[in-house]
Amino acid sequence: MPAIVIVGAQWGDEGKGKATDLLGSRVDYVVKFNGGNNAGHTVVIGDEKYALHLLPSGILTPGCTPVIGNGVVIDLGVLFEELDGLEQRGIDTSKLLVSANAHVIADYNRTLDKVTERFLGSRRIGTTGRGIGPTYADKINRIGIRVQDVFDEKILRQKLEGALDLKNQILAKIYNRRAVSVDEILEELLSQSERLRPLVADTALVLHEALGRGETVLLEAGQATLLDVDHGTYPFVTSSSATSGGACTGTGIPPTQIERVISIVKAYTTRVGEGPFPTELLDDHGEFLRKVGMEYGTTTGRPRRCGWFDTVIARYAARVNGVTDFVLTKLDVLTGLDKVPVCVAYDVGGVRYDEMPVNQTDFHHATPIYEELPGWWEDISGARTLEDLPANARAYVNAVEDMAGARISAIGVGPGRHETVVIRDLL
Numbered sequence: 001m002p003a004i005v006i007v008g009a010q011w012g013d014e015g016k017g018k019a020t021d022l023l024g025s026r027v028d029y030v031v032k033f034n035g036g037n038n039a040g041h042t043v044v045i046g047d048e049k050y051a052l053h054l055l056p057s058g059i060l061t062p063g064c065t066p067v068i069g070n071g072v073v074i075d076l077g078v079l080f081e082e083l084d085g086l087e088q089r090g091i092d093t094s095k096l097l098v099s100a101n102a103h104v105i106a107d108y109n110r111t112l113d114k115v116t117e118r119f120l121g122s123r124r125i126g127t128t129g130r131g132i133g134p135t136y137a138d139k140i141n142r143i144g145i146r147v148q149d150v151f152d153e154k155i156l157r158q159k160l161e162g163a164l165d166l167k168n169q170i171l172a173k174i175y176n177r178r179a180v181s182v183d184e185i186l187e188e189l190l191s192q193s194e195r196l197r198p199l200v201a202d203t204a205l206v207l208h209e210a211l212g213r214g215e216t217v218l219l220e221a222g223q224a225t226l227l228d229v230d231h232g233t234y235p236f237v238t239s240s241s242a243t244s245g246g247a248c249t250g251t252g253i254p255p256t257q258i259e260r261v262i263s264i265v266k267a268y269t270t271r272v273g274e275g276p277f278p279t280e281l282l283d284d285h286g287e288f289l290r291k292v293g294m295e296y297g298t299t300t301g302r303p304r305r306c307g308w309f310d311t312v313i314a315r316y317a318a319r320v321n322g323v324t325d326f327v328l329t330k331l332d333v334l335t336g337l338d339k340v341p342v343c344v345a346y347d348v349g350g351v352r353y354d355e356m357p358v359n360q361t362d363f364h365h366a367t368p369i370y371e372e373l374p375g376w377w378e379d380i381s382g383a384r385t386l387e388d389l390p391a392n393a394r395a396y397v398n399a400v401e402d403m404a405g406a407r408i409s410a411i412g413v414g415p416g417r418h419e420t421v422v423i424r425d426l427l
Contacts, residue, residue, distance in 0.1 A: 002259030008224025009265035009317035015329035028215035030058025033250030034240035035222025070101035071250020099203040100148040109134040136239035204252025219247040236275025270304040279307030311403035318405035329412035337375035343368035381414040
């Protein structure tokens with residue numbers, strides 16, 4: 001059986017958690033391969049709503065083994081808080097595995113994240129302030145703390161001393177903050193080691209052996225394509241690889257074992273944080289999408305910026321990720337509109353762009369070229385086949401599919417686990 005990747009096609013919040021959950025009962029492992037608790041998945045099961053931030057959404061599926069891969073950065077306090085919250089609601093979390101090579105977010109990373117954003121002022125990136133970027137920077141600078149270090153006090157102390165030699169200079173002399181004590185951070189991390197120890201494994205080996213046994217492994221991205229540190233709208237991006245290529249580096253699974261890439265794309269577009277957004281709506285239509293779609297961040301609660309569907313972005317995501325299937329979510333939010341505009345290209349200074357401009361400045365100044373499609377008023381939440389959708393809703397799906405660069409294999413028509421139109425099997 002294959003390894004399957006799920007990624008977001010836009011700026012995140014597309015509904016990856018629901019798509020992962022839709023497949024979860026049919027896969028053996030669900031692996032988070034990038035990011036940290038700077039993003040969230042909302043999964044609705046019956047009358048219950050679960051907001052997951054650090055944990056893979058497969059943790060809600062009995063029989064499925066959830067894995068936090070080496071490409072993730074972990075706030076241990078948040079990890080245990082999230083596990084406690086699920087256990088209090090009767091969810092079995094005992095099968096969770098955590099990579100020994102994943103990096104740990106220390107308190108000084110969170111502090112640096114917040115003070116740096118304030119220092120940047122109008123040039124801020126729009127981070128969540130949870131220490132994600134500084135932790136990835138430590139990883140690249142080779143002064144990071146890994147999960148395995150928490151079990152060796154001598155090594156941990158040496159690494160903390162090396163990291164804080166520089167960081168305390170920055171905190172005190174640039175940001176006028178107090179220096180951080182090595183002993184303070186050491187004590188915090190060591191206090192979490194015993195609870196952490198039973199969860200830790202060589203997850204790359206575990207997944208390799210699972211695939212060898214013919215089991216199915218689902219690799220779940222945090223954030224999305226346009227937030228990828230290499231392929232996103234840099235510098236307004238996250239600090240990790242959120243595209244399908246990141247699934248390999250973030251888990252240790254080679255690309256030859258990935259047979260399917262499923263990309264989640266919302267029936268309109270949203271974004272949280274700073275950065276260019278060609279189809280953004282600063283009018284009543286934008287407020288309509290935000291209100292009906294309940295577009296507020298799962299992790300931060302921040303209102304999301306909203307705009308019409310952008311096929312230029314969808315084509316880009318299809319190309320960069322090698323998308324085999326799109327899952328189109330939140331189609332129901334568009335119900336009640338007379339016309340539904342779709343961005344088919346950009347205009348930049350009088351020049352038409354059918355593909356993403358390579359130049360950041362051009363993308364920043366891009367204005368959308370729209371094609372208007374007829375809307376629909378019928379309630380579609382009960383639809384389970386393509387034929388159940390009203391004619392105009394089907395026409396919208398077909399038009400988006402023709403322009404997006406990959407087939408649409410499932411459509412979300414409501415927030416619930418079963419409120420999905422399945423056109424073709426995703427496994």
